[in-house]
Amino acid sequence: xxxxxxxxxxxxxxxxxxxxATNHLVTGLAVISTIVVxxxxxxxxxxxxxxxxxxxxLAFFTHVPVPVGETGGGMANxxxxxxxxxxxxxxxxxPLGIGAGVYLAEYARGTWLGAGVRFTADVLNGVPSIVMGxxxxxxxxxxxxxxxxxxxGVALAIMMVPTVARTTEExxxxxxxxxxxxxxxxxxxxxxxxxxxxxxxxxxxxxTGCMLAFARVAGETAPLLFTAFGNQFWNFNVNxxxxxxxxxxxxxxxxxxxxxxxxAWAGALVLMVLIMVSVTLVRIFAxxxxxxxxx
Amino acid sequence: xGSNPRSLMNEPETIPLSPLSPEARAPLAALKPIVVHQAAxxxxxxxxxxxxxxxxxxxxxxxxxxxxxAFASVMVVCALSIFAIVLxxxxxxxxxxxxxxxxxxxxxxxxxxxxxxxxDFGALPFIYGTVVSSILAVIMAVPLALAVSIFLxxxxxxxxxxPISFLTELLAxxxxxxxGLWGIFVLVPIIRDQVGPVLEKYLGWTGLFxxxxxxxxxxxxxxxxxxxxxxxxxxxxxxxxxxxxVNQREAALALGATRWxxxxxxxxxxxRxxxxxxxxxxxxxxxxxTMAVTMVIGNHPDIVKxxxxxxxxxxxxxANEFTEATGDLYLSALIEIGLALFIVTIVVxxxxxxxxxxxIRGNTARAH
Amino acid sequence: MGVEIRVExxxxxxxxxxTLHDVSxxxxxxxxxxxxxxxxxxxxxxxxxxxxxxxTNPSARAEGTVLMxxxxxxxxxxxxxxxxxxxxxxxxxxxxPTMSIYDNVAxxxxxxxxxxxxxxxxVVERSLKxxxxxxxxxxxxxxxxxASLSGGQQQRLCIARALAVDPEVLLMDxxxxxxxxxxxxxxxxxxxxxxxxxxxxxxxxxxxxAARVAENTGFxxxxxxxxxAATAKIxxxxxxxxxxxxxxxxxG
Numbered sequence: 001x002x003x004x005x006x007x008x009x010x011x012x013x014x015x016x017x018x019x020x021a022t023n024h025l026v027t028g029l030a031v032i033s034t035i036v037v038x039x040x041x042x043x044x045x046x047x048x049x050x051x052x053x054x055x056x057x058l059a060f061f062t063h064v065p066v067p068v069g070e071t072g073g074g075m076a077n078x079x080x081x082x083x084x085x086x087x088x089x090x091x092x093x094x095p096l097g098i099g100a101g102v103y104l105a106e107y108a109r110g111t112w113l114g115a116g117v118r119f120t121a122d123v124l125n126g127v128p129s130i131v132m133g134x135x136x137x138x139x140x141x142x143x144x145x146x147x148x149x150x151x152x153g154v155a156l157a158i159m160m161v162p163t164v165a166r167t168t169e170e171x172x173x174x175x176x177x178x179x180x181x182x183x184x185x186x187x188x189x190x191x192x193x194x195x196x197x198x199x200x201x202x203x204x205x206x207x208t209g210c211m212l213a214f215a216r217v218a219g220e221t222a223p224l225l226f227t228a229f230g231n232q233f234w235n236f237n238v239n240x241x242x243x244x245x246x247x248x249x250x251x252x253x254x255x256x257x258x259x260x261x262x263x264a265w266a267g268a269l270v271l272m273v274l275i276m277v278s279v280t281l282v283r284i285f286a287x288x289x290x291x292x293x294x295x
Numbered sequence: 296x297g298s299n300p301r302s303l304m305n306e307p308e309t310i311p312l313s314p315l316s317p318e319a320r321a322p323l324a325a326l327k328p329i330v331v332h333q334a335a336x337x338x339x340x341x342x343x344x345x346x347x348x349x350x351x352x353x354x355x356x357x358x359x360x361x362x363x364x365a366f367a368s369v370m371v372v373c374a375l376s377i378f379a380i381v382l383x384x385x386x387x388x389x390x391x392x393x394x395x396x397x398x399x400x401x402x403x404x405x406x407x408x409x410x411x412x413x414x415d416f417g418a419l420p421f422i423y424g425t426v427v428s429s430i431l432a433v434i435m436a437v438p439l440a441l442a443v444s445i446f447l448x449x450x451x452x453x454x455x456x457x458p459i460s461f462l463t464e465l466l467a468x469x470x471x472x473x474x475g476l477w478g479i480f481v482l483v484p485i486i487r488d489q490v491g492p493v494l495e496k497y498l499g500w501t502g503l504f505x506x507x508x509x510x511x512x513x514x515x516x517x518x519x520x521x522x523x524x525x526x527x528x529x530x531x532x533x534x535x536x537x538x539x540x541v542n543q544r545e546a547a548l549a550l551g552a553t554r555w556x557x558x559x560x561x562x563x564x565x566x567r568x569x570x571x572x573x574x575x576x577x578x579x580x581x582x583x584x585t586m587a588v589t590m591v592i593g594n595h596p597d598i599v600k601x602x603x604x605x606x607x608x609x610x611x612x613x614a615n616e617f618t619e620a621t622g623d624l625y626l627s628a629l630i631e632i633g634l635a636l637f638i639v640t641i642v643v644x645x646x647x648x649x650x651x652x653x654x655i656r657g658n659t660a661r662a663h
Numbered sequence: 664m665g666v667e668i669r670v671e672x673x674x675x676x677x678x679x680x681x682t683l684h685d686v687s688x689x690x691x692x693x694x695x696x697x698x699x700x701x702x703x704x705x706x707x708x709x710x711x712x713x714x715x716x717x718x719t720n721p722s723a724r725a726e727g728t729v730l731m732x733x734x735x736x737x738x739x740x741x742x743x744x745x746x747x748x749x750x751x752x753x754x755x756x757x758x759x760p761t762m763s764i765y766d767n768v769a770x771x772x773x774x775x776x777x778x779x780x781x782x783x784x785x786v787v788e789r790s791l792k793x794x795x796x797x798x799x800x801x802x803x804x805x806x807x808x809x810a811s812l813s814g815g816q817q818q819r820l821c822i823a824r825a826l827a828v829d830p831e832v833l834l835m836d837x838x839x840x841x842x843x844x845x846x847x848x849x850x851x852x853x854x855x856x857x858x859x860x861x862x863x864x865x866x867x868x869x870x871x872x873a874a875r876v877a878e879n880t881g882f883x884x885x886x887x888x889x890x891x892a893a894t895a896k897i898x899x900x901x902x903x904x905x906x907x908x909x910x911x912x913x914x915g
Contacts, residue, residue, distance in 0.1 A: 023553035030450055033442030034459065040522050041466050044477045051480075099373025107370060110721075117374045119648065120381055126576070126644035127637060128583025130610050131384065134633040137617075138387040158380055165377060178757035182821070185716055186771035186828060187747030189359030191366035196774050200761050219470025222585040222610070226617050246472045250586060253476045261480070268473045279468050283461070349786065349829045352777055354748075358741035 045272070052269030055262045060270075065232055065248075065263070073259075075267050077234045081149070081243035084236060085228055086218055088153025093160030094210050100161065101168025101206075106194050118169070121162035132158045133223030141227060149235070149242035152228030156217040163216065167209025171202040208282045215278035219271055221246040245271055384637065392631035394623055403631065409596040409607075411616070416628040418635070420596035424606035428513055428588065429581035431602075432520035437574055439521075440528035445558060448536055460533075467526035475590030478519045483510035483591060486518070491603060508603040509593070516592040516606065520584055524577035531576060535569030535654055536562050572650030579643040583636060585610040609636045665862030666732045666748075666831040667692040668713065673727035675708055675717065682708045686727075686888045688881055695854060695863045697877035697894065699870055701909065705886040706866045710834050713864065714749040715742040731832065747775070750825030750861075754837040756817035758809030758824070764800050767809040767820055771828040786827050794823035795853055815846025822853065826861075833857065835865040839872070851876050870910065874898055882906045 007015075059074045066073035100117065108114025136155035141147055175198050183193040199206070221244075224230075229241040230251060245267055252264035395403065399416065406417015447460055487510030494504040494514075504514070539562050547561035563570070593605020594615055609632050620626045668690040675683035683705050690696045698706040711717040712725050715736060729736045736745045758767045766773065768787045777783065787804070791797040796819040800807070809820055818838060825833060835854070839847035854863060854876045867873050873880050874894055881891040882903075890903045901907045 019553050019556065023555040026445075026555040026558075027450055030442045030446035033439045034446045034451075037439055037443055037466075037525060038459075038462060041462060043481070044469065044473070047477060047481055048473070096373050096376050099370050100377055103370040103374035107367060108374070113374075117377050119645075121377050122648050123641055123644050124377065124381060126579050126583075126647075127384075127640055128585060128610055130583070130585045130613055131388075131633055131637045131640075134613070134617075134630060135384040135387050138391050138630070139383070142391075158384075161380060162377060165374075176757070178753055178755060179759060181716065181719065181753065182757045182759065182824075183770070183774070184719055185714060185746055185751040185753075186774070186824070187353065187743050187745075188771070188774045189363055189743050191359065191363050192774050194366070197759060201759070203761075215468065219468075219472070221470070221472045222614055225614055229618070246470055249476060250472050250590075253472070253479055253590065264476055268476050271470060272473060275468050275470070276465070279465065348782060349772065349777070349827075350748075352772075353775060353828060354744070356747075356775055358743040360741060360743075 048265065048269050048272055051262075051265040052267075055266035056269065060263070060266055064234060065260075073263070075243075075245065075248055075263060075270075077231065078243040078245045078248040078267065079270070081228070081231065081235065082218065082245040084149050084238070084242060085152045085156060085224070085244055086214065088149065088238065089156035089160055089217060090210075090214060091157075092153065093157035093213070094164055096157075097161045097164025097213070098168050098206065098210075100165035101172060102194060102199070104165065104169040105172035106190075106198060118166070121165050124162040125166070128222070129155075129159060129220050130222035130225070132156075133225060133227055136223065136227045144239075146239075147227060147229035147241040149228055149238045149240065152224045152242065152244065153238075155223035155227045156220060159217050159220070159223070160213045163213040164210055167212065168202075168206050171205030171209060172198055174205065175201045211278050211282050215275045215282075218278075219246055219275060221250050388630060388634040388637060392627050392634050394627035395631040398624060399628075403628070404635070407598065409612075411620070411622075411625050414622070414624055416624070418609070418628075418632055420598050421607050421609040421612050421632060423598045424513065424592070424596075425582055425608040425610070428516045428520055428592070428606065428608060429578055431513070431517035432524055432581045433574060433578050435517065435521035436525045436528055436577060440525050440532060440573075440577075441570070443525075444529050444532040444536060448533060448562075449554065449558060460530075463526055463529055466522065467530075471523070471584060471586035472590075474519055474523060474587040478515065478587055478591040482519065483515055486510050486512075486515045486603075502600050503602045505601050505603065509605075511591050511593040511605055512601075512603045513592065513606040514602040516588045516608075517602075519587050519591060520581045523584060523587065524581050527580055528573045528577040531573035531651060532566070532570050535566045535573065535651065538569070538654070539565045566654065569651050569654035572647045572654065575643060575647035575650065579640050579647060582643065583610055583640045585614050589614045609633075665692040665860065667862065668832065668864075669728075669730040670713075671728040671730075673709070673712060673725065673729060675705075675712055675725045676723065677708075677720065678722040682886050683712070683725075684886045686886075688888055688891050690862060690864060691879070692862045693859060694879060695858045695865060695877040697873035697880045698864065698866045698883060699868070699873050699880060699909070700883035702868075704883040706883045707836055708886075709883065710751075710836055710864060710866050713832070713834055714746050714751055716746070716751065718742055747771075747828060748830055749832040749834060750828065750830035752818070752821050752825055752833070752835045752838045755841050756814060756821050758812075758817050758820050760808065760810040762809055763805045764807055764809055764812070764820060765804040768823045768827050770824060787823075790823040790827040793826050793853075793857065794819040795849055796820060796823055813846075815842050815849065818842060818846065818850065819853070822850070826857075831862065833861045833863045835863065837866050837868060840868060847872075870898070882909060884909070 060076075061074060061079065062076050063074035064077045065075070100121070104114050104118055108117070132155045135158065136151045140151040140154060144151075179197060179201065180193055183197045184190070188197075224244050224247045228244055228247065230247045231241045231243040235242045249264045249267045249271070252260040252267070255261070395416065399406065403416065404418050404422065406415070407419045408415050408417045409420060410416075443463065447456055447463075451459060487508055491504070491508040491510070495506065495508070498504045543565055544557055544561040547557040552560060588608055589611040592608065592611060594607055594611060595605035596607045596612070597604065613629050613633055613636075617626075617629055620629055670689070671687050673683055673686040674681070686705075686709060698709065700706050708717060713729060713736075715725075717723045717725060725737070727737075731745070731748070734740055759770060762770060765787055768790050769783050772783060772786065788797065788801075791800065796816060799816060800812070800820075809817065812820060818841075822838070839850045842850070851872060854865065857863065858876075865873075865877065877894050879892065880894040880897045882889045882897065882901075882905075884905055890897065890901060890906045892902070896902075897906060898910060901910060
């Protein structure tokens with residue numbers, strides 16, 4: 001039997017110290033990195049509040065933009081326009097998305113078609129939003145020869161469908177199968193089981209998913225650049241170009257006028273507040289849904 | 296011997312049945328609300344009036360086969376809409392870029408000149424800009440994302456975990472245009488006035504950080520992109536690392552590993568593929584990011600080494616020039632760029648998703 | 664009020680796995696029939712074939728004849744129609760989590776379109792009394808959700824829900840295996856009281872339970888029905904050696 005190699009005490013101590021030092025170094029780096037990452041977040045949010053809050057007044061929410069050189073004015077038409085576009089997008093995108101999600105969770109578990117739809121939805125979620133805008137442009141704007149809120153709504157709807165489908169599917173998957181079997185065992189037809197048992201049980205989570213999708217598209221600018229196009233005035237006609245909050249922020253940010261920059265900050269603050277409210281509501285809903293659904 | 300059940304059975308007195316034969320069903324019209332009072336606490340022996348009412352009602356009801364079929368069909372149509380969306384995008388983009396494909400062929404992607412005036416369109420500057428800004432963003436974001444993931448996974452005290460992970464997810468919720476706004480008015484001056492000179496002084500010899508530096512340029516765009524893709528990489532890495540079975544960590548600790556060694560051996564090594572997947576996903580996101588990049592990259596189709604010089608990306612040129620494009624060829628060239636962007640991001644995302652899916656599947660399977 | 668069930672040469676598959684082999688038996692009306700056997704012997708599968716619930720698994724298949732009264736449940740009726748006549752109680756209580764106690768019990772009727780409130784009230788009260796749960800919940804019928812009850816109460820709620828549709832057959836798949844002894848005793852009591860009105864088939868792991876409640880018992884082993892006889896005979900003088908081995912605890 002060969003003798004065990006004996007390292008001198010000094011080498012042992014050195015190795016142990018080195019391992020310990022590395023450990024501490026990494027721990028330190030991890031902590032520092034977290035701080036480094038949180039800094040821009042707080043910087044952005046803080047700066048938003050600082051620059052935007054002062055410009056938020058009643059006029060912002062009720063007036064349309066005024067000509068360059070004048071002060072005052074607001075983004076009321078952009079907020080209204082965003083509402084129209086988002087309403088359209090939700091009307092088109094959410095039902096399709098929920099339907100696809102129901103299909104994936106209740107009819108297609110383990111099938112190849114289901115896997116294909118699921119994979120395609122995931123991949124679609126990664127496509128840049130400007131491409132959706134291009135598709136809506138080619139589909140609607142090019143044919144109609146004018147920009148419209150409808151085109152903007154369709155572009156955003158295309159973005160919502162895969163997102164809503166996947167979250168709906170995931171929420172439905174949390175409904176325990178015995179609950180479905182109980183309903184089927186009572187002689188309740190499958191369609192009624194899906195509607196009144198599965199969907200009803202998963203509804204808090206599904207609503208959460210829809211809100212998340214809504215918050216995500218509410219901040220999108222790129223797909224609206226050449227579909228909704230923007231509008232300096234009030235417009236509620238779906239077939240006309242229409243203003244939108246993120247679009248207006250973009251236009252104002254790039255302009256050379258200080259007054260418009262001020263409005264851009266205010267608009268960005270409003271947008272962030274809306275999104276943060278949605279995200280927080282989502283978190284509250286998600287927790288409640290999990291607890292309410294029983295174990 | 297033998298176990299013929301029938302021979303062992305006592306046939307019980309068979310009670311008259313209520314079969315499904317039509318004559319036995321009471322007509323539905325006979326359904327009237329019948330109030331039957333039952334003594335409290337007595338287990339009701341099938342009170343005949345409500346019972347037969349219920350049985351008759353249920354037996355008269357259709358089996359719902361038609362409704363089932365209709366409902367299922369509607370759901371299938373909704374699901375197929377996802378395929379339809381992809382096919383629609385492909386069809387529409389291909390048909391509208393045909394003009395440009397015809398005019399330039401493959402040379403489109405090698406052409407360095409983008410001159411709308413003369414009608415000469417080449418996409419190389421945008422490819423260069425997209426690739427460089429995205430790769431730089433990934434180089435900056437990955438170490439940070441991994442470090443934060445490790446922090447949240449293991450080092451962070453439990454009560455802080457929720458708030459901090461919420462904050463990092465908040466980063467993902469900030470719209471691109473708000474990043475751009477902040478970029479123009481805050482980041483650009485910082486890069487121009489404070490960070491730029493420092494980089495020039497120490498790293499100027501590489502040729503990457505030289506004058507002129509106006510703040511807008513490739514470097515600024517990369518920094519903003521890094522911040523934007525950080526949440527994606529971080530949260531998926533955390534999911535993948537969490538999916539590694541706990542016994543791997545315990546095994547490392549039992550061998551006397553320090554915390555970092557335990558993470559390295561027990562977690563990171565197992566989660567390697569998934570982390571790579573998350574990085575590729577982050578890359579995919581960076582490739583397609585439009586608004587924030589457009590606002591801080593300078594929008595100049597040049598290919599230079601200097602990172603402080605303005606650049607241009609595939610998404611930015613579309614965002615910037617589409618509404619002002621004159622002429623069908625110009626428009627078609629832009630749409631061809633959009634098609635290229637679409638295909639590239641789909642491929643990158645598909646690869647990433649497959650990797651992440653395979654790893655999480657593999658690890659949860661191993662844990663059982 | 665119950666109906667007899669005749670099973671002839673029933674075979675079942677899950678995908679390519681042959682789970683039931685040529686099972687034939689006669690379940691008499693208004694009696695309790697127990698099915699015993701070791702884990703995985705097919706007794707649950709068999710019971711799920713009786714209300715065609717095994718079909719909800721897309722890879723499942725069944726062949727053979729199952730006559731309920733004089734209806735062949737596979738040829739003469741749809742699964743939905745059969746399940747309205749056959750009630751089922753599962754191993755783990757599964758009340759509908761978003762519905763109140765009242766709605767849970769009434770669900771078999773309400774979700775099938777029955778609207779008459781007076782009759783629903785009667786039915787809910789009657790079913791809860793039959794399930795020996797009425798006194799414990801009568802003040803909270805619409806206020807408490809089905810999932811807020813204890814395990815034993817939930818299972819009795821599920822029994823009430825199954826009884827509310829006035830089935831002719833009641834299938835119970837190890838109804839007390841997830842419950843504490845007190846709840847188990849209550850449920851066995853229930854079965855005893857109900858058997859005069861329904862045909863009851865109970866799958867159980869617990870031989871003593873079978874001995875306590877059932878008139879007839881069938882012993883399943885590896886997808887085959889080995890022996891079916893009066894409970895007393897099965898437990899004191901079984902005809903098949905395999906039955907004897909199981910009863911005396913040599914396996915399973």
